[in-house]
Amino acid sequence: MNLKQLAHMLALSQTTVSRALNGYPEVNEETRRRVMDAAKRHGYRPNPSARRLATGKTGMIGYVLPTGASVDIDPHFVEFLSGLGDYARSHELDLVLSPADADDQETTYRRIVANRQVDAVYISSPRPADRRVALVNTLGIPFIVHGRSEGFDFDYAFTDIDNEGAFHEAARLLIQLGHRRLALINGDDRETFAIHRERGVRRALATSGLTLGERHVCSVVMTEENGYRATRRLLEEGDAPTAIACSSLIMALGVVRAVRDLSLSIPGDVSLIAHDDVFPWLRPENFSVPLSTTRSSIRLAGARVAERLAARISGLEEGARGEVWPVDLVVRGSVAGAPG
Amino acid sequence: MNLKQLAHMLALSQTTVSRALNGYPEVNEETRRRVMDAAKRHGYRPNPSARRLATGKTGMIGYVLPTGASVDIDPHFVEFLSGLGDYARSHELDLVLSPADADDQETTYRRIVANRQVDAVYISSPRPADRRVALVNTLGIPFIVHGRSEGFDFDYAFTDIDNEGAFHEAARLLIQLGHRRLALINGDDRETFAIHRERGVRRALATSGLTLGERHVCSVVMTEENGYRATRRLLEEGDAPTAIACSSLIMALGVVRAVRDLSLSIPGDVSLIAHDDVFPWLRPENFSVPLSTTRSSIRLAGARVAERLAARISGLEEGARGEVWPVDLVVRGSVAGAPG
DNA sequence: AGAGTCTTCCAAAGCGCTTTGGCCTTTTTG
DNA sequence: CAAAAAGGCCAAAGCGCTTTGGAAGACTCT
Numbered sequence: 001m002n003l004k005q006l007a008h009m010l011a012l013s014q015t016t017v018s019r020a021l022n023g024y025p026e027v028n029e030e031t032r033r034r035v036m037d038a039a040k041r042h043g044y045r046p047n048p049s050a051r052r053l054a055t056g057k058t059g060m061i062g063y064v065l066p067t068g069a070s071v072d073i074d075p076h077f078v079e080f081l082s083g084l085g086d087y088a089r090s091h092e093l094d095l096v097l098s099p100a101d102a103d104d105q106e107t108t109y110r111r112i113v114a115n116r117q118v119d120a121v122y123i124s125s126p127r128p129a130d131r132r133v134a135l136v137n138t139l140g141i142p143f144i145v146h147g148r149s150e151g152f153d154f155d156y157a158f159t160d161i162d163n164e165g166a167f168h169e170a171a172r173l174l175i176q177l178g179h180r181r182l183a184l185i186n187g188d189d190r191e192t193f194a195i196h197r198e199r200g201v202r203r204a205l206a207t208s209g210l211t212l213g214e215r216h217v218c219s220v221v222m223t224e225e226n227g228y229r230a231t232r233r234l235l236e237e238g239d240a241p242t243a244i245a246c247s248s249l250i251m252a253l254g255v256v257r258a259v260r261d262l263s264l265s266i267p268g269d270v271s272l273i274a275h276d277d278v279f280p281w282l283r284p285e286n287f288s289v290p291l292s293t294t295r296s297s298i299r300l301a302g303a304r305v306a307e308r309l310a311a312r313i314s315g316l317e318e319g320a321r322g323e324v325w326p327v328d329l330v331v332r333g334s335v336a337g338a339p340g
Numbered sequence: 341m342n343l344k345q346l347a348h349m350l351a352l353s354q355t356t357v358s359r360a361l362n363g364y365p366e367v368n369e370e371t372r373r374r375v376m377d378a379a380k381r382h383g384y385r386p387n388p389s390a391r392r393l394a395t396g397k398t399g400m401i402g403y404v405l406p407t408g409a410s411v412d413i414d415p416h417f418v419e420f421l422s423g424l425g426d427y428a429r430s431h432e433l434d435l436v437l438s439p440a441d442a443d444d445q446e447t448t449y450r451r452i453v454a455n456r457q458v459d460a461v462y463i464s465s466p467r468p469a470d471r472r473v474a475l476v477n478t479l480g481i482p483f484i485v486h487g488r489s490e491g492f493d494f495d496y497a498f499t500d501i502d503n504e505g506a507f508h509e510a511a512r513l514l515i516q517l518g519h520r521r522l523a524l525i526n527g528d529d530r531e532t533f534a535i536h537r538e539r540g541v542r543r544a545l546a547t548s549g550l551t552l553g554e555r556h557v558c559s560v561v562m563t564e565e566n567g568y569r570a571t572r573r574l575l576e577e578g579d580a581p582t583a584i585a586c587s588s589l590i591m592a593l594g595v596v597r598a599v600r601d602l603s604l605s606i607p608g609d610v611s612l613i614a615h616d617d618v619f620p621w622l623r624p625e626n627f628s629v630p631l632s633t634t635r636s637s638i639r640l641a642g643a644r645v646a647e648r649l650a651a652r653i654s655g656l657e658e659g660a661r662g663e664v665w666p667v668d669l670v671v672r673g674s675v676a677g678a679p680g
Numbered sequence: 681a682g683a684g685t686c687t688t689c690c691a692a693a694g695c696g697c698t699t700t701g702g703c704c705t706t707t708t709t710g
Numbered sequence: 711c712a713a714a715a716a717g718g719c720c721a722a723a724g725c726g727c728t729t730t731g732g733a734a735g736a737c738t739c740t
Contacts, residue, residue, distance in 0.1 A: 050726035067425040089439035099429035390696035
């Protein structure tokens, strides 16, 4: 059942039927009702391919997925996706993932824009002066950055959490508890979130005249194993920290294991605070010692990003508004006063 | 730059240019070369929307993503996606995720098929007599099932791993080591993979005249917490098992924690084998006691599914071939002879 | 009553590609 | 050497929708 048939059946022109269906004003209300009714009754659904060709609108949002044999998709992605999908569903939006060579995403961005494959895109895990952000900005497709980039001469729309504030608070708490030697086990420090977190820790330390030792900050891919290794290194050297801030719950698993392997205890010998993105399958309160966390649901962020993308597509949102969400500091058993 | 312009520029008809580009035979090789050359030089890319409208082909594969406030996307999904994306990238395929109400996916399947939004779909986490499989089969869109359904009067194409064999082997090993009371901490037993795994364990036990106790098998969502709870329950009751087979590494984290909380040890008091889907961020050899596993890379499965989908789209693969991959049994420190 | 204004609808022109049916040359064939 | 076949190309008809530029009729206004 296509427009032509439907129009014929109603003894109307395609024009009128199309307009009636799409809510244009220049059609009699009674006619509109007739059309709507017939459309529903016959289960008429406009062919999206045709509509796309005519309008350029796709009803899809895009994400360029970096891939490659040695590229691992972040497990956080799936949670973000839960939120995004949940919103998208209620608005009949689909998400198209365009896999790209991790080292050449530009080609793919250009392709999906040139081909009008999606109405908007989002970008995640941005770095300072991220080329993708600059690119989509010049390409002129609506977009939202999940996280923040920095150092552009233009503004853009983003949804981020207050990483600096979160880690500032976490460090401040540890300092208040008497800790003097903190360590930070961070994610990839080419990404903005990691930079902000480090800044937060440094700022808190500086306030008390302390510093983050050169060897007390590490930047690694956030795996359990890397959490373990980093912790071993930190605790086995002289000048070992008495408190650790850690950028992910997954790494925290490794931290806990390392501490145990060294026959030390949390929080007796070392206090631990980790960032919690809220995974349904791994919860900080269920660690052997309940973990203090800076908490922010990445899933909610996904829903929010979808919402904003939808708003931008429909023209409801404009401009370069960035929003920064506060992060909860949740204190549990893994922190205590500094030993000694 | 569109076909018309390109054709004009070459002083050829659109027909010829189109044919030259798409490899049709009825065009002079020299002409073809000229066309190809000009197309490349001017960066001509056929507009996919137009092509879709004309051919019905989209160059996209689809996945219906169950969503909802209380629906969690399986963390395995992201690894599967890595593999899928990796293959898709090299073949210029995009993946479209269509979020659907978890309780009504049929509507969405019908929509994406009716609208010709994708060339093929895949289905994951199937259950016996899965309605989605029956649906896409009748809808007539090419598809691959990742995993297996059962109990249809038709055949279909799937890629699965030998879950039954894997858990049969695991259980057999434990039995050989003298264990008599095994327990199985399984995933949702409405899904086929869980059923097969249980069957594998039961079969191994039966061979030695043993059985799987009523209370020694649990079926839960695969989270750390559920692994913990299940283990506590198993070990605190009378008739506690001396060996546990566990369906996921994430649950195994909980198992290990529970065993420790009870001041028991692995493998001294209880042996443990878990299934490992091969996550980059959590590896069985890095557990406090290196974990024995049944191992199968879900990522490779993703790549394979993509490959088969591409083959079906292009007509290279037909029929209802199902393939079952063997699973490696990797023995590490977490298994030992039965205590006592 | 004639001019201007809405209101309501339509015919037809795209959107950019593929594909059908056919036309002209050139080559092969009996 | 005429007839048949093959090679190489083209014009034009879709694919199903949106949108432009009217047009017919109803209504208001002077």
